[in-house]
Amino acid sequence: MNDIETIRQGQTTLAYVVRAGATETKTSFFTGDDATFQTGFVVYPAGGSIVPHVHLPIVRSVVGTSELLLVRSGRCIVDIYDDGRALVTSRQLETGDLVILMTGGHGFRMLEDTVLLEVKQGPYGGQAEKTRFDPPSGLGE
Numbered sequence: 001m002n003d004i005e006t007i008r009q010g011q012t013t014l015a016y017v018v019r020a021g022a023t024e025t026k027t028s029f030f031t032g033d034d035a036t037f038q039t040g041f042v043v044y045p046a047g048g049s050i051v052p053h054v055h056l057p058i059v060r061s062v063v064g065t066s067e068l069l070l071v072r073s074g075r076c077i078v079d080i081y082d083d084g085r086a087l088v089t090s091r092q093l094e095t096g097d098l099v100i101l102m103t104g105g106h107g108f109r110m111l112e113d114t115v116l117l118e119v120k121q122g123p124y125g126g127q128a129e130k131t132r133f134d135p136p137s138g139l140g141e
Helices: none
Strands: 004-009 012-018 067-073 075-081 087-094 098-101 105-110 115-120
Touching: 004 087, 012 075, 012 087, 067 075, 087 098
Parallel strands: none
Antiparallel strands: 004 012, 012 098, 067 098, 067 115, 075 087, 075 105
């Protein structure tokens, strides 16, 4: 795989950044089989098909909320924090890039008008699910 960055702190995977130009020649999931949020490329040749199917009602226990955000238009910076709210790294995202946020904290700073498409685990319980915190000095100002 190219253009996919795994952002870790120690053994903990905080996020993946997938650039708009990332490609794959075969089906592969980069989040790993044990991740609570599965993301990867599903590749089929022209004329291929996915046999119609339904997913069985399996009960899963998930701790936390993972999110996938796709930059539909614009540019922004994603700031990625560890579980202790310490800034780990920042990455600029452009149209077509996406970030998969697995754990820890995050914030976004828009560099221009930006539209994000967000996919997250639900059901969503509203603002009561979040704890907001101030960014480090110099960020978000």
